[in-house]
Amino acid sequence: MSSETLFRRITDPAARADPYPLYAELREHGVARQEDGRYLVGTYHEIEALLHDPRVSSDVRKRTAPDPDLLPVEGLPPAFIGIDDPEHDRQRRLAMRPFGPPHSPGRIDALRGGMTRVAEELADGLRGRQRVDLVEDFAFPLPITVICDLFGVPESDRHQVHVWADTVIAGLDFTPGEDPGPRRRAAHEARLAMGRYLGGLAAERRGHPAGDLLSGLADDDGPDGRLTDQELMLTAVLLLIAGHETTVNLITNGMLTLLRHPAELERLRERPELMPSAVEELLRYEPPVQLLPQRTPLADVEVGGVTVPAGAPLILVLASGNRDPLRFPDPDRFDPAREDNVHFGFGSGVHACFGAPLARLETQIALTTLLARLDRPRLLEDPPPYRTSPVLRGPRHLPLALG
Amino acid sequence: MQVVVDLNRCQGYAQCVFLVPEVFELHGEEALMYTPRVPDGQRERVLRAAVACPVRAILVGEPAGAE
Numbered sequence: 001m002s003s004e005t006l007f008r009r010i011t012d013p014a015a016r017a018d019p020y021p022l023y024a025e026l027r028e029h030g031v032a033r034q035e036d037g038r039y040l041v042g043t044y045h046e047i048e049a050l051l052h053d054p055r056v057s058s059d060v061r062k063r064t065a066p067d068p069d070l071l072p073v074e075g076l077p078p079a080f081i082g083i084d085d086p087e088h089d090r091q092r093r094l095a096m097r098p099f100g101p102p103h104s105p106g107r108i109d110a111l112r113g114g115m116t117r118v119a120e121e122l123a124d125g126l127r128g129r130q131r132v133d134l135v136e137d138f139a140f141p142l143p144i145t146v147i148c149d150l151f152g153v154p155e156s157d158r159h160q161v162h163v164w165a166d167t168v169i170a171g172l173d174f175t176p177g178e179d180p181g182p183r184r185r186a187a188h189e190a191r192l193a194m195g196r197y198l199g200g201l202a203a204e205r206r207g208h209p210a211g212d213l214l215s216g217l218a219d220d221d222g223p224d225g226r227l228t229d230q231e232l233m234l235t236a237v238l239l240l241i242a243g244h245e246t247t248v249n250l251i252t253n254g255m256l257t258l259l260r261h262p263a264e265l266e267r268l269r270e271r272p273e274l275m276p277s278a279v280e281e282l283l284r285y286e287p288p289v290q291l292l293p294q295r296t297p298l299a300d301v302e303v304g305g306v307t308v309p310a311g312a313p314l315i316l317v318l319a320s321g322n323r324d325p326l327r328f329p330d331p332d333r334f335d336p337a338r339e340d341n342v343h344f345g346f347g348s349g350v351h352a353c354f355g356a357p358l359a360r361l362e363t364q365i366a367l368t369t370l371l372a373r374l375d376r377p378r379l380l381e382d383p384p385p386y387r388t389s390p391v392l393r394g395p396r397h398l399p400l401a402l403g
Numbered sequence: 404m405q406v407v408v409d410l411n412r413c414q415g416y417a418q419c420v421f422l423v424p425e426v427f428e429l430h431g432e433e434a435l436m437y438t439p440r441v442p443d444g445q446r447e448r449v450l451r452a453a454v455a456c457p458v459r460a461i462l463v464g465e466p467a468g469a470e
């Protein structure tokens with residue numbers, strides 16, 4: 001089949017359970033220009049170079065032709081994930097101040113005990129049941145609890161936050177033949193409502209900091225000043241949603257992969273100290289973020305012998321780079337002890353995942369707890385039903401038999 | 404246990420500082436400082452940090468001549 005239809009075939013929900021053969025086809029072509037003018041890149045070294053190239057923008061407003069799938073919320077600028085340096089750098093540094101080093105080095109480390117407790121409670125809640133859905137019963141509630149704790153969202157508001165987050169994420173899915181308009185509008189409304197809510201919460205904390213991340217964003221003046229009210233809202237919504245959906249998929253993809261590799265699962269159950277390296281391999285082998293759809297060259301850029309013109313949509317297929325045999329020996333093998341594993345699970349370059357340290361720790365704890373506490377888990381459907389999004393890929397449900 | 408960070412490789416991702424703030428520290432925004440001799444209670448966490456380093460700049464081992 002023509003390499004010009006690769007993007008259409010990758011985004012087809014029929015490919016969701018196993019997109020990897022399409023990625024192999026993409027790598028054969030190096031850079032693949034699509035029928036609609038998009039350029040796809042799927043080889044490791046080319047992706048790496050582009051992620052570190054200052055001529056490649058993350059701001060979709062730099063596109064020659066606007067992409068209806070990526071339109072920003074009307075009247076609002078993008079959050080820092082969708083803008084370039086130096087403005088991106090200023091906002092990201094301000095957001096990092098209450099989240100991590102150098103100003104708040106102990107923030108994530110301090111969540112360890114609480115995360116373990118929540119994971120154990122959720123896993124123990126599955127005892128005695130013969131059939132569970134790992135997504136609804138574990139992988140979804142854990143990250144939302146952790147991120148709401150981190151932000152200081154009161155218990156009474158969490159259900160609402162959960163509904164908003166779900167609506168925003170549903171807006172990313174699509175069904176062929178269905179008008180995506182209503183779902184996108186609902187997602188858009190949910191995003192605005194969430195922003196207003198978090199903005200209000202931040203305003204309450206200003207002058208009355210409660211020790212949480214939102215208080216830090218609202219109240220703490222560093223040498224660079226602080227985020228404007230609008231930037232704070234956009235940043236809070238971004239972190240809350242990003243910290244949520246991606247981790248759900250990492251935990252679920254992780255459990256699915258381990259259940260497909262029972263010898264590795266057994267080894268990790270016996271030696272939980274191997275889990276950190278297993279999580280890195282999961283980030284390579286089944287990454288929750290499969291591709292970055294929002295890059296645009298600001299000048300004509302030469303990639304693998306092809307010139308990608310300024311303003312053209314440039315799509316970096318991270319999950320394909322992770323399986324590139326020119327970078328990783330035996331790339332289709334799941335090897336939790338893989339040594340040389342500089343994967344793109346969290347991207348790379350100036351936009352490398354902000355929440356990576358939280359996702360790492362959370363997934364290590366989640367999978368260790370599941371292996372220790374679930375009674376003989378078995379897959380009931382393989383492959384399980386997937387969400388349709390080709391960007392944030394993961395099972396919609398993961399039905400397991402226990403006992 | 405001893406730790407050495409290849410500072411030519413280090414890109415300041417700071418994953419180690421998140422995971423073991425007792426051993427790894429950011430000096431300013433980018434420069435990494437660390438305690439070469441790892442306290443006994445931190446061994447497991449330093450191993451986690453070594454695996455989590457996006458550029459694999461952290462080397463962990465026993466000092467030469469150790470039992």
